[in-house]
Amino acid sequence: MNSEPISTPSPSLNRFMDRRSFLRTSVQTGAAAGLFLSTSKNAIARETSPDKVMKCALVGCGAQGNRLRVSSKDVPGIQWVAVADIWDFARTPTARRTAYENKHQVDGAVAEYTTIEELLDKQKDIDCVFIATPDFLHAPFSRMALEAGKAVYSEKMMSNTIEGAKDMVKAGQETGQIFQIGHQRHSNPRYLNLRENVIKKAQMMGRITHCYGQWNRGVAASQPLGVPKGQEISPDLLAKYGYNNMEEFLNWRWYAKYGGGPISDLGAHQIDIFNWMFEQEPETLFATGGVDYYDGKEGRAKFELPDNVMCIYEYKRPEGMTRAYYQVLTTTGSQGYYEKFMGINGSVAISESPTYNQMYAEPGQDWSKWSEGPNPFILKPAESVINKFWEQERDWKKPSPPSYNVSELAKAIADVRESKPLAPWDLAVALERPPHAPHVQNFIEAARMKKPEHLTCPVDMAYRACVTVLKAYDSIASGQKYHFTKEDFAV
Numbered sequence: 088m089n090s091e092p093i094s095t096p097s098p099s100l101n102r103f104m105d106r107r108s109f110l111r112t113s114v115q116t117g118a119a120a121g122l123f124l125s126t127s128k129n130a131i132a133r134e135t136s137p138d139k140v141m142k143c144a145l146v147g148c149g150a151q152g153n154r155l156r157v158s159s160k161d162v163p164g165i166q167w168v169a170v171a172d173i174w175d176f177a178r179t180p181t182a183r184r185t186a187y188e189n190k191h192q193v194d195g196a197v198a199e200y201t202t203i204e205e206l207l208d209k210q211k212d213i214d215c216v217f218i219a220t221p222d223f224l225h226a227p228f229s230r231m232a233l234e235a236g237k238a239v240y241s242e243k244m245m246s247n248t249i250e251g252a253k254d255m256v257k258a259g260q261e262t263g264q265i266f267q268i269g270h271q272r273h274s275n276p277r278y279l280n281l282r283e284n285v286i287k288k289a290q291m292m293g294r295i296t297h298c299y300g301q302w303n304r305g306v307a308a309s310q311p312l313g314v315p316k317g318q319e320i321s322p323d324l325l326a327k328y329g330y331n332n333m334e335e336f337l338n339w340r341w342y343a344k345y346g347g348g349p350i351s352d353l354g355a356h357q358i359d360i361f362n363w364m365f366e367q368e369p370e371t372l373f374a375t376g377g378v379d380y381y382d383g384k385e386g387r388a389k390f391e392l393p394d395n396v397m398c399i400y401e402y403k404r405p406e407g408m409t410r411a412y413y414q415v416l417t418t419t420g421s422q423g424y425y426e427k428f429m430g431i432n433g434s435v436a437i438s439e440s441p442t443y444n445q446m447y448a449e450p451g452q453d454w455s456k457w458s459e460g461p462n463p464f465i466l467k468p469a470e471s472v473i474n475k476f477w478e479q480e481r482d483w484k485k486p487s488p489p490s491y492n493v494s495e496l497a498k499a500i501a502d503v504r505e506s507k508p509l510a511p512w513d514l515a516v517a518l519e520r521p522p523h524a525p526h527v528q529n530f531i532e533a534a535r536m537k538k539p540e541h542l543t544c545p546v547d548m549a550y551r552a553c554v555t556v557l558k559a560y561d562s563i564a565s566g567q568k569y570h571f572t573k574e575d576f577a578v
């Protein structure tokens with residue numbers, strides 16, 4: 088039954104269907120079709136023919152810029168031609184690594200530029216620009232590249248301000264260029280299986296009444312980054328590029344001038360997933376948070392933006408209210424990061440980390456039909472992982488009667504109507520590539536075909552997620568529930 092073609096409720100979703108089928112094929116064959124095998128100079132053009140090879144440049148050679156570059160290695164049709172970064176400590180090693188690690192995607196040298204202006208001015212042959220700089224630069228840099236006629240992949244969070252994000256949408260509209268935002272879960276076949284098959288087609292969980300998301304990161308992983316020895320950028324140069332000092336340049340995420348703090352940096356991914364799964368935006372938001380730990384006291388780091396935020400969103404959906412709770416913590420890594428959707432017939436926990444990949448059927452639900460056929464939606468989990476998450480009953484040593492009297496035992500039962508444990512399943516689709524690879528591929532395909540409708544995270548969709556997240560600051564500041572208006576999501 089579930090191996091039948093999936094019906095598409097609206098034409099606009101056809102792109103997801105087509106995309107997913109392709110991704111599923113890629114996953115099942117273990118690699119994307121068109122994987123480069125040769126490293127000879129002319130290999131790129133020959134092996135991706137008849138499709139155009141897209142000449143690509145990377146702006147921002149930090150952690151994420153390099154992640155995108157590495158993720159692109161099995162994406163057909165990419166030729167890396169240039170990188171740009173104001174910090175030679177990041178730029179030069181990235182240019183060298185590109186030439187070496189992506190050598191099948193390089194024809195000759197990888198040019199190095201300090202600024203995006205210089206890159207766009209001197210390297211006219213570029214088709215696509217990847218922007219992985221701090222958030223405050225996404226809006227001006229995207230506009231520059233789009234106006235220069237390039238397709239743009241800009242990292243999330245779109246901007247640290249709603250005005251900046253709005254300008255990105257406008258720049259996309261004005262130029263008509265391909266413009267993808269880096270919410271890579273939109274192209275992840277595991278997430279697409281959940282969205283298209285489990286939630287929309289099979290409606291396995293029934294009415295989804297609640298969802299939850301968290302990104303918990305411990306103190307060790309939240310410490311400020313220090314300057315590598317001898318790699319300071321001069322104060323004059325830092326000022327020229329808009330940074331107050333080296334400490335802020337490195338730890339930009341924690342300052343409103345450059346970034347949006349953890350709720351934007353990490354929440355951007357997951358709150359976006361609430362909107363994306365429901366295909367709508369929330370009605371209201373209540374948020375609380377603050378700089379409760381990284382306050383500069385007793386040897387602790389001092390950050391400007393809230394180090395923990397908790398939000399409750401209300402989605403008025405056709406089938407009724409869905410409340411979504413989200414938290415980002417930077418003082419504990421407890422249970423990591425994942426999203427959870429809970430319906431009356433079952434629930435699912437999913438994350439970009441494949442640790443969370445399980446569904447749970449409420450008692451009485453028979454989900455076995457969804458595990459049948461050549462493309463099952465769910466699978467029976469291996470016995471070895473059956474207890475990996477909290478829905479399962481744990482073996483525990485019951486108190487032995489002689490040491491308790493009957494009235495004591497009665498007190499030990501929390502609630503006689505305690506729910507029965509839920510039956511575990513695994514989501515059936517795996518991603519056997521780096522998590523960003525399908526999203527980069529989706530962008531390159533859209534750029535090659537000049538088809539914006541092929542994008543899984545176009546700029547206007549990402550804008551609505553950006554507003555949904557950044558309005559948390561309005562609620563925190565006022566202490567009041569924020570009521571979204573239509574105008575909030577319009578450009």
Ligand SMILES: NC(=O)c1ccc[n+]([C@@H]2O[C@H](COP(=O)([O-])OP(=O)(O)OC[C@H]3O[C@@H](n4cnc5c(N)ncnc54)[C@H](O)[C@@H]3O)[C@@H](O)[C@H]2O)c1
Pocket residue numbers: 146147148149150151152171172173174177178201202203218219220221222224242243244269270271328337352
């Ligand atoms: N999609 C994801 O999963 C994901 C994960 C991590 C980060 N990100 C996003 O990627 C972006 C970069 O994050 P990161 O962790 O790599 O940060 P980073 O600090 O490691 O890297 C930023 C790089 O930008 C360079 N840079 C700063 N100003 C510049 C300028 N004016 N011109 C050119 N280069 C400049 C810096 O020198 C640095 O090399 C952010 O927007 C972040 O939110 C996305």
